[in-house]
Amino acid sequence: QSALTQPRSVSGSPGQSVTISCTGTSSDVGGYNYVSWYQQHPGKAPKLMIYDVSKRPSGVPDRFSGSKSGNTASLTISGLQAEDEADYYCCSYAGSFNWVFGGGTKLTVL
Amino acid sequence: EVQLVETGGGLIQPGGSLRLSCAASGFTVSSNYMSWVRQAPGKGLEWVSVIYSGGSTYYADSVKGRFTISRDNSKNTLYLQMNSLRAEDTAVYYCARGNDPKYYFDYWGQGTLVTVSS
Numbered sequence: 001q002s003a004l005t006q007p008r009s010v011s012g013s014p015g016q017s018v019t020i021s022c023t024g025t026s027s028d029v030g031g032y033n034y035v036s037w038y039q040q041h042p043g044k045a046p047k048l049m050i051y052d053v054s055k056r057p058s059g060v061p062d063r064f065s066g067s068k069s070g071n072t073a074s075l076t077i078s079g080l081q082a083e084d085e086a087d088y089y090c091c092s093y094a095g096s097f098n099w100v101f102g103g104g105t106k107l108t109v110l
Numbered sequence: 111e112v113q114l115v116e117t118g119g120g121l122i123q124p125g126g127s128l129r130l131s132c133a134a135s136g137f138t139v140s141s142n143y144m145s146w147v148r149q150a151p152g153k154g155l156e157w158v159s160v161i162y163s164g165g166s167t168y169y170a171d172s173v174k175g176r177f178t179i180s181r182d183n184s185k186n187t188l189y190l191q192m193n194s195l196r197a198e199d200t201a202v203y204y205c206a207r208g209n210d211p212k213y214y215f216d217y218w219g220q221g222t223l224v225t226v227s228s
């Protein structure tokens with residue numbers, strides 16, 4: 001199972017919006033509405049930000065939103081804040097009791 | 111409060127074995143599916159293995175036949191037995207709780223570092 005494709009880095013200024021893409025195949029992202037997104041600060045554990053493509057867990061700001069079109073999922077962060085600077089990983093269920101992650105995207109808040 | 115605490119990492123020679131533990135609190139490991147996810151230094155996350163509430167287990171191709179996931183319900187603890195370790199198994203290993211019947215991981219431990227080197 002190949003890793004999902006994410007841009008290595010994105011950046012934005014405080015208050016702006018950024019979108020991180022996550023491209024897979026019809027066997028993972030395109031085949032299931034089971035895409036999740038995780039935020040990871042340096043040296044910390046991943047934190048769930050989005051599940052089932054576009055749902056937010058309790059406690060996650062509504063500045064974070066998710067979507068999917070075909071084999072590509074996206075995470076959009078609006079109203080960027082300094083604390084949003086982190087690595088972001090997408091993840092998709094890939095069938096046959098397997099999951100696949102993306103390579104990760106480093107978000108820099110300028 | 112849900113907590114996951116991994117232990118058992120360390121430096122091990124290629125070909126060696128190591129067993130990781132993940133002690134859970136705030137929920138019952140046997141009532142959820144549980145996974146191990148690893149992260150090589152400076153790299154992304156990689157799903158490793160899952161054990162379902164019914165006991166079924168599944169593995170990534172990269173570790174199949176070498177790693178074994180299990181749990182001890184009496185200790186509410188998840189394990190990962192790693193045999194025939196290779197340099198490419200060097201990573202921080204996280205345990206994560208799956209949100210049954212959904213397909214995402216809602217709680218993660220802080221991870222334990224495994225270094226395979228001679």
